[in-house]
Amino acid sequence: MTLVVFAVLLLGAVPIALVLALTAAWYIAESGNILLFASYPQQLYGAIENYGLLAIPLFMLAGELMNEGGLTRRLIDLARILVGGFRGGLVYINLVANMMMAAIVGSAASQIAIMSRAMVPAMEKDGYDKPFAAAITAAGGLLSPIIPPSMLFVLYGVMAQVPISDMFISGIIPGLLMGSLFFLAIAVVGLVQQYPEGQWPTRKQAKRFLLMGLPAMSIPVIIIGGILAGLATPTESAALASLAALLIGRYVYHDLSLAQLPEILKRTAFNAGLVIMLIAAAGVFGWVIVYEELPQMAATWIAGLTESPFVFLMLVVGVLLLVGMIIDGIAALILVVPILLPIAQNQFDITPYQFGVVVCLTLVLGLLTPPVGAGLFIGSSMTGVPPMRIFRALWPFLLMSLLALILLAWQPWLTLALVG
Amino acid sequence: RDFRLGLITPQSHIWTQEAEGFAEALAEASDGEHSVSIFPAQQLGDEAQMVQQLQTGSLDMAFLTIAEISNRIPDFGALYAPFLVQDIDHAAALLRSETARSLLDMMPSRAGLVGVGFGMAGMRQILSREPIESAEDLSGLKVRITPFDPIRDFYAAAGAAPTPLPLPAVYDALANGQVDAIDMDFDSIRLLKFYEQAENLVISNHMMFPMVAAVSGRVWAQLGAEDREMIRAAMAEHADNIITRFKENHAAWGEELRSQDITVTEIDPEFFAEATEKWEATWAPKAPSLDALRATVAELAD
């Protein structure tokens, strides 16, 4: 019955946070353990009473300030110097700029929003097919939660009780691997489709791009450097990055006026609030099902299916691809980690780092798969291309992501080499 | 009936093992009429959340640090008086005394919990990145603590900056210098390998770290006299086993740490005399049981 309630609410277009909160309430009533109602409000609050979650609004603020302060634009110019002259220059620029942005932005959704606005019109003007432009931009967004910093890793680290900085570090090689595979995909598609000519910037332009781009590059240095060197927690590095983006946007590029701040803060509050509320509701939902020992039962069942860690991980990937089709990545993460991580660790000796990277990447793919794909929707609303047309142009990148997933599930050192 | 018991420690920890021992003992004593499901590793929330669930009666039982209780009943802070006891044997004897046990009588009315018996998590030590040779060396250092008032006041009195951090964040925080030192017990330093990141161990035994086996007051009220006695006996026994196991292993764990490539300094109560005096001034009025505990401590020392 609970499942029916869940399905009706979900398909009835009730906001997902409320779907989870109401289903949890229904489940309490149905299980007869109505004493849980007395803890329900406090649990809703307690689920998000967590230091790690502070990184979410702060990374979002950093992203907003980068965009409004003109830092994004300078990073794209910087990418022009590197790959602008190849045939299909803008495609490569798109990918390189996406990789740079991924070192700053923590979520695929915000990165797709930022980059679609910046890249797709330019590519269309140069004669690229618009759905293809939207698709490559959306695919680039997939790098965002894998290359540090990453909101998904923050959430995962909080749940799995692993240091968030180590989680970030374990995403570096997988992020670069995915980036390379995407390059490969682009190169192959380019041979078939004959991309338009690229154009190298003139020496004078290149000098200006480089000079103007350097301050913007300080942001990823602050974020990743701060975390890797152990100078700041991820939350703190996001705060420092916001401060740096504000100062650079205001006093170096002069693109940002302080009068814009209230609007930027409001957008940050709303975007972060959406995510955190989802976590609160999923927290209550998870708490209720733990009480009824459902995860423990599911764990026993899955653990009986295989003995190979690789097969187990691929099973998890398969299940999560299905889950990711209909449930938002963050909500799914919160639901599955408490169930599956203990099995992965105890029965299959899989490290929490490898498990985390594989699970997060799988769930990120769900952002770009119909019917429920936030990334597709955002890309579509930014470009006006229908979601399904973006999806159809996406398949080379989805295929490459799947290949990356298989490699990561197969070879643990890809995630562990840098963690030490 | 099936009871739920929550605790913060992971699956392999002594507390969790004894919780499981209690579950078996109760099932046996009741001929299978009662069973206990264990929820380790904060599955049901942190201690504050578990206490609230115990109060509403949705959770039946828990193993809780006294820190969580002292946040609600300041008198329990007396158990954290710096250098109240000389060593772990002394601590074990104190926790088993009638005086300590009488503290539990406050729990039903002031926290809605029935305290069945004490356990412990050893004695507190200090592990630091830089050597600490005098009390002044601690001045201005960021010291990680579990957030509760008595320990915060102790480190504040010692001139340090007490910094609350959850256990999973400690290793990282030591590695990146977010904190300079940590307040921790032998077992955790050993298991979580904190000595890899901070190579100076001050064996101070400055505080004991008691645990209480608690039952929800509401649930307790629904139980018959026979069930209550059965639960009390089994639970108190396994809580007490925890004390025994920490006591027995204390020396071996200390040796294990000494054999690491770290600098070990042993100190006596004189080292922190000033901080201890300041602490007393704050806590004597707040924790009236302190006098009775001291009297018992003196008796036990004889």
Place this chain on the structure above:
Amino acid sequence: MLKRLSSGIARCEGAIAAGLAALVSLLILLNIATRSLGHALYWTDELAIHAMIWMTFFTTSAVLKRRDGVAVTLLMDALPSSIHQGMRVFVDTMVLVFALFLAVLCWRWYDPATLWATGFDIQAFQGKTFNFIYSETSRTLGIPKFWIWLCLPIFAASLSLHATVNLVDCLKGLVSAERRSA
């Protein structure tokens, strides 16, 4: 009248949330500054966390008022638009159900009636209800937690208002649409 009140409240919620977002950032920066100066503050992290949570509940209320929550619109998009208005009524009803449900739970949790009856004597209140909400204090800020949790009843009350206004609006739309088709 109610509609104007609801819109006014939603605007305030947005503004407060923006302020809280700023507060969160400043607190973290303050924490970095004081820590690097060797004067770490005990309470900044906890205050930042509570500010973030209040921000979350304020924005959620405003977002649900605007019907902007993240939802699965798959079925809605597939169905003919004549049914859409009916589905909107369903969604608004569910938001109202949730808001009222939470409001009831918060009422029982804070139990103001018993608190009044016991003359605000916390000990007597606890003895009578076994409810310890008023004696719990926050870890590092040291203030009673019932002040901190107050964002939940506020959220429940304001969301109840928003949801009622939205539902009435939606029903009006449904009635007039039916009249037009008749």
